[in-house]
Amino acid sequence: MSTDFARALGDRTSDPGGRRWLFVPYDQLSDGVGPLSREAPEDLGIVVVENPWKAAQRPYHRQKLALVLANLRHFALEQAARGVAVRHVVAHGPYREALRPLVAELGPLRVMRPAERELRVDLAPLVAKGLLQEIPHEGWLTETRDFVDSQGEGPPYRMDAFYRHVRRRTGILMEDARPLGGKYSFDADNRQPWKGTPRAPDPPTFDPDGVTLEVVELVNRRFSRHPGEVDPGSLPATSNDASRLWSWAKRACLPHFGPYEDAMSVKSSGLFHTRVSPLLNLHRLVPSQVLEETLAMDLPLASQEGFVRQVIGWREFVRHVHEATDGFRQLTDSDGDVGDLPGDGGWGGWSGETWHSSNEDWADGGADARFLGADRPLPPAFWGAASGLECLDRVVADVWREGWSHHITRLMVLSNIATLLGVSARQLTDWFWVAYIDAYDWVVEPNVLAMGTFATGPLMTTKPYVSGAAYISRMSDYCESCAFDPRKDCPITPLYWHFLERNAGRLEGNPRMNLVLGGLAKRSEDTRGRDRAIFAWVSEVLGAGGRLDPADEPSVGG
Ligand SMILES: Cc1cc2nc3c(=O)[nH]c(=O)nc-3n(C[C@H](O)[C@H](O)[C@H](O)COP(=O)(O)OP(=O)(O)OC[C@H]3O[C@@H](n4cnc5c(N)ncnc54)[C@H](O)[C@@H]3O)c2cc1C
Numbered sequence: 001m002s003t004d005f006a007r008a009l010g011d012r013t014s015d016p017g018g019r020r021w022l023f024v025p026y027d028q029l030s031d032g033v034g035p036l037s038r039e040a041p042e043d044l045g046i047v048v049v050e051n052p053w054k055a056a057q058r059p060y061h062r063q064k065l066a067l068v069l070a071n072l073r074h075f076a077l078e079q080a081a082r083g084v085a086v087r088h089v090v091a092h093g094p095y096r097e098a099l100r101p102l103v104a105e106l107g108p109l110r111v112m113r114p115a116e117r118e119l120r121v122d123l124a125p126l127v128a129k130g131l132l133q134e135i136p137h138e139g140w141l142t143e144t145r146d147f148v149d150s151q152g153e154g155p156p157y158r159m160d161a162f163y164r165h166v167r168r169r170t171g172i173l174m175e176d177a178r179p180l181g182g183k184y185s186f187d188a189d190n191r192q193p194w195k196g197t198p199r200a201p202d203p204p205t206f207d208p209d210g211v212t213l214e215v216v217e218l219v220n221r222r223f224s225r226h227p228g229e230v231d232p233g234s235l236p237a238t239s240n241d242a243s244r245l246w247s248w249a250k251r252a253c254l255p256h257f258g259p260y261e262d263a264m265s266v267k268s269s270g271l272f273h274t275r276v277s278p279l280l281n282l283h284r285l286v287p288s289q290v291l292e293e294t295l296a297m298d299l300p301l302a303s304q305e306g307f308v309r310q311v312i313g314w315r316e317f318v319r320h321v322h323e324a325t326d327g328f329r330q331l332t333d334s335d336g337d338v339g340d341l342p343g344d345g346g347w348g349g350w351s352g353e354t355w356h357s358s359n360e361d362w363a364d365g366g367a368d369a370r371f372l373g374a375d376r377p378l379p380p381a382f383w384g385a386a387s388g389l390e391c392l393d394r395v396v397a398d399v400w401r402e403g404w405s406h407h408i409t410r411l412m413v414l415s416n417i418a419t420l421l422g423v424s425a426r427q428l429t430d431w432f433w434v435a436y437i438d439a440y441d442w443v444v445e446p447n448v449l450a451m452g453t454f455a456t457g458p459l460m461t462t463k464p465y466v467s468g469a470a471y472i473s474r475m476s477d478y479c480e481s482c483a484f485d486p487r488k489d490c491p492i493t494p495l496y497w498h499f500l501e502r503n504a505g506r507l508e509g510n511p512r513m514n515l516v517l518g519g520l521a522k523r524s525e526d527t528r529g530r531d532r533a534i535f536a537w538v539s540e541v542l543g544a545g546g547r548l549d550p551a552d553e554p555s556v557g558g
């Protein structure tokens, strides 16, 4: 391989003799945690593995492939520049096969426990034989003990109990054993729509160097079947790029993070969200540093607490749920089959082609949770076919342009609409997994299967996060440019009522659903008939990849 990257790595190569070796997976790209943070570079060697075989197992967004590969290569170069010996290999199959010859040559390797179950399963045979020595992953901010101690007899698992426990144990945002400001969460104060001020910041852009451009070219050539496009200018690839993104987030986003956390707008895809998740999940940004620097800032408490809750609360909590349920393979309260092959997130239905995944016992199709019995295919609208629903079309366009959108668009537009339409939660999860640049099994499955769709029932959240048009209209400006009117003919509201009707039997007895089920009971049979007709109309049109037109909307019960 004679490339910019290979030449640069060759130039920086140190003598590999007499080193202790560490395997660094694709999402542990940091010398801020683990052995790389405390052992002398001249005593250490690292193995980094590029794996086009894994990249081709699902139709991942090209931006995601470029992000992972560019960061992995830059990390290898940065470590070599510090004097760490680097072995860079290209795998064409499971990681364990790529590592075997290296273990034979270098001796047993250490590895911090992988975050992704998929990688843990792949490496398990080497770990069992002692050829890989698993050491704790030091990137996490909490321990299993925090989860266990906070959840009582759980499941069900509850984030607020976990978060309060972590705040108390660590003393973060606490004063005299009481939460700063008198309460643990300021969420209730943080639900403002955004009307254009303060001005939403533009995300930073990056100057791709030769190594990054080579990755972009490689991804476009080798993964040309993959959806999405690579935008090199929005690709943080080096350690400096990561620092620049975080500096921007601190300066431009955090001061206004809290109040507009739930807002959505056509004028800004990210508003005051920090966009750090892709780099946190790769450990190009280290969670402890992000936390410490946030705590050291002079910020309005609602914004500071709101952000801290995401990082020490939600992010850590979902990872514990993933571990405790073995990626939802051990489910309570819902059926959960496991498919044989990684899902394509509806890519096949949309493109008319088959995505060939190979299975060498390294990955299965994941838990197919169905608490609400949802089993319909994901409509082509999620792959870019215009649906006529402005909120959906806007967010889908953002996702395919950036490989990212913020939390509320994920929850209250994409997951909401898919859930109202009875779409298979597994297929939706796989769609998020391939489309988002921050998605890995440990984080995407809890967020979609459990939080976004309620497919695991009350395992992790108390109720489904579903809403009609009123919520989207209140929290966004999408409706202003929509052919539908949120107060008159928007189909999302009847879809919401029909969702409740369809699932009333499963949701009855849930105290948080009493009010809305009471509202459902008051709807006349004619109105419910119209809800059903609209559900059938929307399902048929979107299922066929068509566009909804207000003029075609059913107006009478049926
Ligand atoms: C349906 C759905 C799917 C999601 N899929 C993913 C995913 O694949 N990968 C992912 O990292 N996050 C996922 N999330 C959580 C959250 O939406 C993203 O972490 C966040 O939008 C990333 O953007 P940001 O960095 O600007 O976040 P900010 O709003 O700035 O929040 C700061 C950080 O908090 C963490 N965080 C906040 N909420 C969560 C959460 N629920 N789970 C985990 N971390 C959280 C993230 O690390 C994030 O970077 C999903 C949420 C939903 C509802």
Ligand code: SF4
Residues within 6 Å of the ligand: 388, 389, 390, 391, 392, 468, 469, 472, 473, 478, 479, 480, 482, 483, 484, 485, 486, 490, 491, 492
């Ligand atoms: S009117 Fe309905 S479909 Fe259109 S943007 Fe608003 S909520 Fe979405």
